[in-house]
Amino acid sequence: MGLSELLATYGRNYWEALLSTWGMTALCFALVMLVAIAVTVMRVSPFKPLRVLGDGYVQVFRNIPGVSLLIIIVYALPSLNLVLPYRTCVILTVILVASAFGSENFMSGINTIGVGQIEAARSLGLSFGKMLRRIVIPQALRTTVLPMTNLLIAVLLTTSLGSQVPLDPPELTGVVSYINTRSTGGILAFGIAAAGYALTAVAIAFVGNRIDKKVRIVR
């Protein structure tokens, strides 16, 4: 099958799949940030039970294979009276895994600040809240731009877990197996999807680097 024939027959499928992947990536990443912030707040709170829970969350979800987690959510949760739509299962899996890494990024962002600046803020008479708002959070955010860019790319790649459950429309990896079960798409059928991922990743990296150059803190 040539490129033109492939695109004529399946062009629409590819386009919908790409949009599906992009949509899931964007939605997941937004939710990943929210969850990562919540987990990080727990981990830096002065309350031991929340710290333990937050640390445990990160250890579990950064070490569990995505497929293993997806299978539990899709097949095991219904036995516990929790049935979720397939797309929600995929999104939930991505969020759980990626937010663990997101929280790690935030933690190392906070770690780059150093005790000295915090003591200096305290010595000026800044309250705890003002110290967080003016000193800690801005620096943590600015130093996490690059790691978070990489996390966004990881989220993009992890949405390929969607190929393991029936999705309508399928995402970009699922569409390759869909096309190949219908006709012999050959290396091209694969190449189009791969290009969709790789170019998106390159674009994300480009934008991330630009933002990082702008906000990077010189030390």
Add this chain to the structure above:
Amino acid sequence: MSAQATSGAVSIRDALYETPGPKTRVKIRIGTAVSAVAVAMLLAFVVHQFWATGQLDPRYWMFFTQMSTWSYLFAGLRGTLAVALTAGAIALVLGLALMLGRTSGIRPLAALCRVVTDFFRGVPSLLLIYFFFLVVPQYGIKMSSFWMITLPVALAASGVLAEVFRAGVNAVPRGQTEAALALGMRPFRVKLKIVLPQAIRYVIPSLISQLVVVVKDTTVAYVVSYPDMLQNARVLITNYDALVSTYLVVAVIYILLNYAINQLSVYVARRSGTRVVSRYSTNPA
């Protein structure tokens, strides 16, 4: 300056808070109690949900006391490790080659290696697996299920490892190269004999932690019907009709395995005084 040494050793998340006064101590105590209750309630809810749906029934768990269950799971784990270690070894060689190509100074070769590196870093390993599973056979190439899972996992990892190696090379002080060149060594030999050995030592912890990614990637082996741990777990599930317990136990094994690998990399990093470069912290472009 024992004062400085002591306060310097405090982790930042403790440094955010100063030593509490009496009122703050009371507040922290109340918060700790409230959050302890909340966490306990959360756990109780989960356990209750297991109990209410009958998932705590002994018939779902008793077969884990049998030797045969574990030997079957560990046979699967052996499969997992065989794929992971082979893929890791291939990725090591390939990643090193890609990095050497990219930093060779030969324009076309560098560009090619850069594109290949970015490609394998920017494509999901699942897609690569479908390539070897669905596309490669279309060209009449027959592969065992072992290689159908091992090769794509290796390729995906090689892209990341190339970047890890590059970070390692960049971390070697320029003075090292300059000193060697000043001695009259040829640039290629300098790279091979002076820069690389130091760079590799620097990235060993990162390489170890990348094994976690490789282990995770092997879990889609069921796509190509290779008997890894997850695939064997499915057989157990059909035998004992114990889906929830089996998948949870397998997940815990994966988590412990990866946790152990991560701890090892942290331990090695601490011993050699280096930093772990991860997939999430290497510069993407």
Add this chain to the structure above:
Amino acid sequence: MSEQTPIIELRHVDKHFGELHVLKDVSLSVGKGEVVVVIGPSGSGKSTLCRAINRLETIDSGEIIIEGQPLPEEGRELAAMRAELGMVFQSFNLFAHMSILQNVTIGPTEVLGLPKAEAEERAMELLERVGVASQAHKVPAQLSGGQQQRVAIARSLAMRPKAMLFDEPTSALDPEMINEVLDVMVDLARRGMTMIVVTHEMNFARRVADRVVFMADGAIVEEGAPDEFFDHPTTQRARDFLDSIKGH
């Protein structure tokens, strides 16, 4: 408040770091406009003493009294007290993500509620005084250590503090930058600022101090006027210490 009320007073202060007894029954009183220089070997507790005064370190027992009021333990009262005590650190601790100007205005705007324009005017005056006004729009990492430390001093002065605490302000500096920082401190002392200075700069102590406090092993071993102390130390510990630094 009578003229005699000291600005900073420590009464029988004790502190341990685990097994280590870092402050042993330390009592010290600093009057208005007085410059007290604290010297002593490493690990003598002088830094801890300085940091305890604005509760960057807590104490186990004893009292710290600022202008007749006990040092608050937490909350708004503690923050307000800290706002009145300037603190300069060994490692400058400028806020890395802010410009030099912002570093100096953040205290007045956030803590004192000064309007931005007024805070900037005050900041520029101070930056002028410490000689780094031309760097106002750079970030800390673009400045030399000496310049950064002078900015840190300006940052503290912007709060119009009642007293300044200096915790080894020149120890992290290259030798050629030490004097530019000391000059600013000498100028401050001349203007009547109440200062506690922990330092190894003996010449500074001789020139500027009203009183030298010598600490060893967590205790104040000897104190007195600088000339008296440096020329006729009464304790063996102080003589040994002065001999050991003369060698350099």
